[in-house]
Amino acid sequence: MIITSDIKYVGVNDHEIDLFEGQYDVPNGMAYNSYVVSDYKIAVMDTVDARFGHEWLDNIAAATGGKAPDYLIVQHMEPDHSANIDVFMKAYPNATIVSSQKAFAMMKNFFGKEYEDRRVVVGEGDTLPLGRHVLTFVTAPMVHWPEVIVTYDAFDKVLFSADGFGKFGALDVEEDWACEARRYYFGIVGKYGAQVQALLRKAAALDIQKICPLHGPILTENLGYYLGLYNTWSSYGVESEGIFIAYTSVYGHTKAAVELLKEKLKAKGCPKVSVCDLAREDMAEAVEDAFRYGKLVLATTTYNADIFPFMRTFIEHLTERGYQNRTIALIENGSWAPLAAKVMKGLFEGSKNITFLDPVIRLTSAMNDLTKEQIEKVSDELCQEYLARQDATANKNDLKALFNIGYGLYVVTCNDGKKDNGLIVNTVSQVTNTPNRIAVTINKQNYSHHVIKQTGKMNINCLSVDAPFSVFECFGFRSGRTVDKFEGWEKYYSDNGLPFLPKYINSFMSLQVEQYVDLGTHGMFICSVTEARVISDLETMTYTYYQKNVKPRPQTEGKKGYVCKVCGYVYEGDTLPDDYVCPLCKHGAADFEPIK
Amino acid sequence: MKYVCNLCGWEYDEAVGDPDNGIAPGTKFEDLPEDFACPLCGAGKDEFQA
Numbered sequence: 001m002i003i004t005s006d007i008k009y010v011g012v013n014d015h016e017i018d019l020f021e022g023q024y025d026v027p028n029g030m031a032y033n034s035y036v037v038s039d040y041k042i043a044v045m046d047t048v049d050a051r052f053g054h055e056w057l058d059n060i061a062a063a064t065g066g067k068a069p070d071y072l073i074v075q076h077m078e079p080d081h082s083a084n085i086d087v088f089m090k091a092y093p094n095a096t097i098v099s100s101q102k103a104f105a106m107m108k109n110f111f112g113k114e115y116e117d118r119r120v121v122v123g124e125g126d127t128l129p130l131g132r133h134v135l136t137f138v139t140a141p142m143v144h145w146p147e148v149i150v151t152y153d154a155f156d157k158v159l160f161s162a163d164g165f166g167k168f169g170a171l172d173v174e175e176d177w178a179c180e181a182r183r184y185y186f187g188i189v190g191k192y193g194a195q196v197q198a199l200l201r202k203a204a205a206l207d208i209q210k211i212c213p214l215h216g217p218i219l220t221e222n223l224g225y226y227l228g229l230y231n232t233w234s235s236y237g238v239e240s241e242g243i244f245i246a247y248t249s250v251y252g253h254t255k256a257a258v259e260l261l262k263e264k265l266k267a268k269g270c271p272k273v274s275v276c277d278l279a280r281e282d283m284a285e286a287v288e289d290a291f292r293y294g295k296l297v298l299a300t301t302t303y304n305a306d307i308f309p310f311m312r313t314f315i316e317h318l319t320e321r322g323y324q325n326r327t328i329a330l331i332e333n334g335s336w337a338p339l340a341a342k343v344m345k346g347l348f349e350g351s352k353n354i355t356f357l358d359p360v361i362r363l364t365s366a367m368n369d370l371t372k373e374q375i376e377k378v379s380d381e382l383c384q385e386y387l388a389r390q391d392a393t394a395n396k397n398d399l400k401a402l403f404n405i406g407y408g409l410y411v412v413t414c415n416d417g418k419k420d421n422g423l424i425v426n427t428v429s430q431v432t433n434t435p436n437r438i439a440v441t442i443n444k445q446n447y448s449h450h451v452i453k454q455t456g457k458m459n460i461n462c463l464s465v466d467a468p469f470s471v472f473e474c475f476g477f478r479s480g481r482t483v484d485k486f487e488g489w490e491k492y493y494s495d496n497g498l499p500f501l502p503k504y505i506n507s508f509m510s511l512q513v514e515q516y517v518d519l520g521t522h523g524m525f526i527c528s529v530t531e532a533r534v535i536s537d538l539e540t541m542t543y544t545y546y547q548k549n550v551k552p553r554p555q556t557e558g559k560k561g562y563v564c565k566v567c568g569y570v571y572e573g574d575t576l577p578d579d580y581v582c583p584l585c586k587h588g589a590a591d592f593e594p595i596k
Numbered sequence: 597m598k599y600v601c602n603l604c605g606w607e608y609d610e611a612v613g614d615p616d617n618g619i620a621p622g623t624k625f626e627d628l629p630e631d632f633a634c635p636l637c638g639a640g641k642d643e644f645q646a
Contacts, residue, residue, distance in 0.1 A: 102636070139638075142603050146637040192603065195637075 003035065003210065003218055004156040006133060010034045010044070010059035012052040013170035020168060021080075024187055024284055028180075029170035032080055033214050035160065036063040037153065040131030043071040043098075045151065045160050046214060047084035056084060057091055068092050071120075071128065073135070074099035075162040076148050077106040081214055086111050089118065096120055098128055100139065102147035122149065138202050140164070142195040144188055150199070157209040163189065164199065165226060166215030178229060181216065183288045185233050190291065190321035196234035200227065236324045238294035242272030243382055246286050247299035247331070248279050248308040253366045254333045257375065258299050260367070261331070264379035269386035269393065278310040287317045295327045295382055298344055299361075302334030307343045315347045324352040329378050333363040357381045407543040411461040411475050412440060413499050416451045420491075420499045421480035423448045424472060426543050428460055431526065438511055441524045447480040449523055456513040458525070459498045464538035467504035469550050477567060477585050494531050507534045562592040570595070599625050599644040604637035608644065 001009035011033035020026045032048035034056060042064055048056045060069065072088050072095055075081070085107065089095060097104075098120045108114040122128070128135045133155045140148040143164055151160040167181035189196060211219040211226065219226050232239050243265055249255035258275060265273045274293070276286040290296050300311035328348070332340035341360040348354050358381075361374040380387070387393040407426040414421055427441035440460065442449040452458050463471065475485055490502045500508040511527035541550070554568035561572040567585035571592065580589040599608040608614065608628075613621040617635055619628065625644065632641050 141636075141638040146604050195603070 001218075003212065004158065006038050007153070007156060007158060007212075008036045008038070008063040009218070010036050010056060010063050011171075012048050012055050012059070013172050014049060014052065015170060016051070021188065024168065024183075025282055026168045028168070028173040028175060030080075030168060031171045031215055033212065033216075033218075034059075034081075035212055036060060036069070037130060037133055037135070038064060038067075039133045041070040041129075042067060043073055043128070043130055043135065044069045044088070045073050045212070046075055046081045046162075047072070047088055049080045050083035053084045053087045057087070069095055071095060071130075072097050073128075073151060073160075074103050074107075075151060075160065076145060076214060077103050077110070078145060078163075079110070082107075082110065086113075089115065098122055100137075100147050100149050103149075106147055138199075140195070140199045142192045143199050144192050144195075152206050152208075154207075157207050159203065159206065159208045159211050161211050161213045163214050164196070165211050165213040165219060165230065167213075167217075169216065171217060177217065177226075179288075181226075181229070182233065182239075182292065183284050184215070185230075186288045186291045186321060187284045190233075190287070193234040193236055193322055196230065200231055200234065203227070233291065236291070236322065238325075239292045240272065242274060242293045243270050243295040243297060244286075244289045244293045245273065245275045245297040245299065246278055246290065246311070246314055247275070247297075248277070248301060248310045249299075250301050250303075250308070253363055254299050254301055254331065257331055257333075257361060257363055257367055257371060258297075260372070261297065261299075261361070261375050261379060264375060265383060268379055268383035269390050270383050271386070278314050279308075283310075283314060283317065286314060287321070290314075290318055290323065290326075291321075294325075295329070297329045297331065297382070299331035300333070300340050300344070302332065302338050302340045302343075305337075305339065307340045311340075311344070312347070315344060319347060319351055322351075323348070324354065326353075327355045327357060327382075329357040329361070329382060331361040331363070333365070335365045338362055338364060403543075409463045409467075409541045409543060409546055411463060411471070411501055411505070412442065412448055412452075413459040413461060413501075414448055414451045414455060414457070415498055416447075416454075416480075419480075419484055420486040421448055421451060422461075422475045422485050422499070422501075423480070424476040427522075436529045437514070437526055438509065438529060439524055439526050440511070441519065441522050443522050451480075452513065452525060453516065453523065457496050457498065457530075458511050458513075458527075459494055459496070459500050459508050460511060461501045461505045461508045463504060463541040464506040464536060465541050465545060465549075466538055467541055467550070469552060471501075471504050472546075472550070494533075496530060500533075506536045506538050506540060507532070556595045559595055561595055563595050565591050565593055597625060597646060599646055601634040601637060601639050602643045602645055603639040604634060606634050606636035 011031055013029055013031050015029040017030050020030050034048055035045040037043045069092055096118050097115050101121050104114040122137045124139045126137050133153050136152045137149045140150050148162050150162050167184045169175055169180050245258055247258045262273050262275055274289050300308045330341045330344055332338050357378055359374050361378055363371050410425050410428045411422045412425055423446055429439055431437050431439045492500055492502050494500055494510045496510045509529050510531035512530050513525045513527050515526040517524040554563045556563050559570055559572055562576045563570050564582045566587045569582050569584040576589055576592055578589055597610050610624055613619040613623045
């Protein structure tokens with residue numbers, strides 16, 4: 001096979017192998033690639049598996065027209081590429097080995113010698129001139145062994161990528177690249193995502209037109225596709241939309257739950273549901289699918305007070321390969337003491353960014369109505385975005401969407417001529433930039449609305465994340481008509497004569513009202529900026545941050561009745577009157593929910 | 597104390613140090629320079645586990 005006018009393929013196909021690397025099924029065999037670069041000097045790139053020494057030497061002789069090669073470049077020391085080093089060195093007694101220091105140390109371990117007088121040691125950026133072709137070596141530690149180097153030929157713009165971009169399957173069998181390359185990648189290289197990323201960054205600086213890996217086809221077209229997949233895989237990103245279900249089942253009950261779940265997921269719009277029986281199907285394929293999709297369902301039985309062995313093996317395959325950034329739902333079965341979910345969760349303890357869905361689907365032997373209810377819930381959770389994207393299934397009136405607007409929280413200060421006042425709002429936004437204009441919307445019932453409409457000026461204090469709940473109690477939940485909200489505060493004033501908060505803010509702006517817009521319940525003030533100061537580098541307090549970290553948890557423990565979703569006030573009683581108004585924050589009955 | 601590289605399994609033994617790379621025997625793991633890299637695979641300090 002001719003790759004360029006000077007580069008020829010001299011590798012071999014192996015259809016005899018039962019398990020590659022002692023564990024991977026390779027129904028279409030395996031290719032051990034090797035290349036000859038012919039120039040003023042001749043270099044051979046890597047050797048092949050021990051069983052193919054003669055065939056390989058014949059290929060070399062045919063490719064060089066009988067001329068003796070000058071160099072054997074050893075990029076990787078795994079025996080499927082290095083086993084014939086000594087055979088080569090005996091066949092070509094004048095040849096020199098070019099490799100990394102670490103590879104020579106491994107040769108000593110494999111062959112008892114490290115060819116001191118017939119070698120060139122190369123490291124990052126070193127070059128080997130052959131004539132027109134000058135080979136540049138790039139170290140690729142832990143992709144996926146420590147000694148690995150890859151080689152770039154700037155003349156033909158070819159990258160010899162060692163095991164990178166390799167796949168299962170001999171070259172005389174036609175098959176899709178991605179499936180077997182993905183199974184190969186996650187099986188063999190998966191743990192070393194960060195190291196592959198480092199190599200991809202180095203490769204990005206090179207003009208590459210062909211990739212010659214040590215397994216699988218030479219890549220000559222559409223290289224962006226292959227590089228893109230490698231980037232997704234090595235960054236543990238999601239390649240395909242869909243859900244992967246991996247299960248074990250002893251008597252078929254867990255399987256029945258899996259089948260029902262699969263049906264529900266499909267009905268709810270999941271574009272692809274892939275299912276694998278871990279005891280009966282290829283484990284390496286299950287591993288690749290777990291990394292391919294963003295959502296994983298694990299279903300297994302409690303077994304020997306642990307989990308079914310195939311599931312344990314599967315999860316260990318994932319965690320030792322750095323499984324991360326995924327959502328996992330669990331199905332457990334157990335006839336007397338189900339603890340499979342707990343064991344499965346525990347196995348992911350050291351994994352990064354794993355989200356477990358609630359509830360765990362639990363079978364205590366066989367499915368019942370409760371299990372079916374749980375399957376319904378979990379399938380809703382798993383299909384949230386699919387349901388929401390489809391016209392037919394979307395809830396088009398889900399006002400929780402508004403909570404996802406990134407509101408900040410602000411204290412608006414003003415003065416009625418007698419005393420300083422302030423209130424909390426989340427309705428501040430910059431609306432133009434030449435000149436800078438800021439819109440602030442305030443409820444007409446608030447005293448500040450009245451004051452600002454009269455005086456035409458205010459200060460906007462941007463609360464920072466260090467603001468305690470007491471600031472909200474002071475400026476919110478009560479009216480400046482009746483209390484002096486600045487009592488006890490140290491007073492600081494901006495040029496417009498209005499106060500700003502001495503602490504708990506990261507900046508403030510003084511505003512002059514330009515326009516007023518009547519919005520019924522609220523009034524919007526559109527203002528120009530007359531002064532602006534940055535007080536600290538802390539981050540701005542957002543409404544989400546306040547809800548999660550500042551607002552005290554409602555004290556509902558042991559109480560019966562209703563709790564205010566806004567401020568946490570608890571109304572104790574069996575029924576909440578429709579016209580009830582929260583005494584603390586003045587929100588109506590609609591903002592209360594029953595205590596569960 | 598011994599620390600093992602999570603990527604390649606190379607072991608840093610404080611008693612032995614890493615004389616080939618100028619780390620004297622007895623050097624505590626926390627006293628290794630911040631840019632210390634595994635001599636086998638190049639992994640950084642944060643990839644090591646006690």
